[in-house]
Amino acid sequence: MHEQEDLLTRCAERGLIPDALLRIGIRRLCAIRLAEERVGGMDATCERQRARIDELRGSPIAIETDAANTQHYELPPPFFQHCLGARLKYSACYWDDTTPDLDAAEARMLELYENRAQLADGQRILELGCGWGSLTLWMAARYPNARITAVSNSAAQREFIEARCRDGSLDNVDVMTIDANHLDLGEESFDRVLSIEMFEHMRNYEHLLQRIGSWLVPGGKLFVHIFCNRTLLYPFESAGDNDWMARHFFTGGLMPAADTLLHFQKDVSIEQRWLIPGTHYEKTANAWLQNHDRNRNEILKVLGNAYGSENASLWNQRWRMFWMACAELFGYRQGGEWLIAHYRFVRR
Structure with a gap:
């Protein structure tokens, strides 16, 4: 069975399977994942979830941080400039009937953060896992009297954000490059802490939230x-060595449940939670794929420099498969199974 799966994967990575069939296969894997996680019925599923919550409490804050860098964050910025929207928001965007394109969807989600985080000028703001700076730069421009500290695990991201700050004459941003396990802010304190799609790379939420x-x-x-x-x-590696996503794009990653963070309220208390259908991520990932295919020639050059010219086509297709996997996962069952969640906690 594994040999057959490996053969299909190799064919897919060589571009020998049409996109439509790939998407059918991804949806089938989604159904298999759900069936495996729910085997034994409700009582068995609840017991596994309880055991995993306990396991998180005994874990390091983050694992496989070097893998996350290699797989995503140390790729040259031009790759993401060819795929993402104008603000390089490497996370779910917000779409409705009035959203015309990816750039507008990026802005809509950033505006949502602004409102739900209750941001205001003059605040001291910390962003954990700042990516390519979409939120940090947004806040810096909108709140010139705020002081923003952005934390990333990637030197390339820090250099990119610092260059954008110089270009935009933004002098209210400090960028730090450090592993989340070793982040020490000394005596600094903040009015707001924001984190966008970083907690999925974390494990010990109790220690992190403390x-x-x-x-x-x-x-x-x-x-x-x-x-x-x-x-x-x-955890993504729970499917074993044949988990393609864990191997190439999300080593050490975690899929939280919508209530996972609510189990860790010793030091912060939930004020409000919002759930957003996964279709917003589906549309975002499909837009990234469209940009990718539109800029294929330029992307092949970037990937050739990053992975070697002999591997450029392979990695071009792997990234295409990654965009499709995200789109089909979050679009599954009309976006009602895998979701986007927002939380606002207050310090106890």
Whole structure:
């Protein structure tokens, strides 16, 4: 069985399987994942979820941080400039009937963060996992009297954001490059901490939220955006060595359940939670794929420099498969199974 799966994967990575069939196969894998996670019925599923919550409490804050860098964050910025929207928001965007394109969807989600995190000028703001700076640069421009500290695991991202700050004459941003396990902010304190699709790379939420709580001023608030499953918490490597996503794009990653963070309220307390259908991520990933295919020749050059010219076509197709996998996962069952969740916590 594994040999057959490996053969199909190799054919897919060589571009020998049409996209439409690939998407059917991805949806089939989604159904298999759900069936495996729910085997034994409700009682068995609840017991597995309880055990995984306990396991998180005994884990390091983050694992496989070097893999995350290699797989995503240290790729040259031009790759993402060819695929993402104008603000390089490498996370779910917000779409409705009035959203014309990816650039507008990026802005809509950033505006949502602004409102739900209750941002204001003059605040001291910490962004954990700042990516290519979409939110940091947005906040810096809109709140010139705020002081923003952006934290990334990637030197390439820090250099990119610093260059954007110089180009935009933004002098209210400090960027740090550090592994989340070793982040030490000393005596600094913040009115707001925001994190967008970083918690999925974390494990020990109890320790992480304790540290965040210690960085918040009294009454300070934490805003978190994650992707999640409606009810299931699971690590990506749980499917074993044949988990293509874990191997190439999300080593050490975690799929939280929509209520996972609510189990860790010792140091911060939930004020409000919002759930957004996965179709917003589906549309985002499909837009990234469209941009990718539109800029194929330029992307092949970038991937050739990153992975070697002999591997450019292979990685071009792997990235296409990654965009399709994200789109089909979050579009599954009309976006009602895998979701986007927003949380606003307040320091206890």
